[in-house]
Amino acid sequence: MKFLSKLISHLLIASMIxxxxxxxxxxxxxxxxxxxxxxxxxVDKVRDFVSRADxxxxxxxxxxxxxxxxxxxxxMTQEEINRIAGQIDSMPAGxxxxxxxxxxxxxxxxxxxxxxxx
Numbered sequence: 001m002k003f004l005s006k007l008i009s010h011l012l013i014a015s016m017i018x019x020x021x022x023x024x025x026x027x028x029x030x031x032x033x034x035x036x037x038x039x040x041x042x043v044d045k046v047r048d049f050v051s052r053a054d055x056x057x058x059x060x061x062x063x064x065x066x067x068x069x070x071x072x073x074x075x076m077t078q079e080e081i082n083r084i085a086g087q088i089d090s091m092p093a094g095x096x097x098x099x100x101x102x103x104x105x106x107x108x109x110x111x112x113x114x115x116x117x118x
Contacts, residue, residue: 039078042085046073049088 049055050073056066076084 039082042081043078045085045088046076046081 047070050059050069051066056069059066059069073081
């Protein structure tokens with residue numbers, strides 16, 4: 001047992017002398033860490049958007065397979081990803097048709113009239 005510990009200690013000493021110390025630890029700023037986290041979140045957002053079923057249907061209607069779309073997303077630069085993620089955030093959730101507002105208005109007016117004559 002003593003021989004094994006002596007051998008390990010000699011190997012460690014030899015490796016410390018022969019192998020260069022090439023790694024250095026450095027401080028990174030908060031802005032760099034937040035930007036990196038934001039970039040990773042944008043990449044995930046775009047990949048999730050492209051992998052949605054309704055988006056895949058739209059791609060197939062335009063002649064682009066879902067796998068090809070994922071490959072194109074993987075080939076994008078971070079600037080392109082950030083721009084597309086910003087566009088995803090600004091898109092309306094649901095239909096942009098004003099017909100739903102008219103239907104909701106008619107229902108509200110109908111309920112008001114119904115309660116008034118009840």
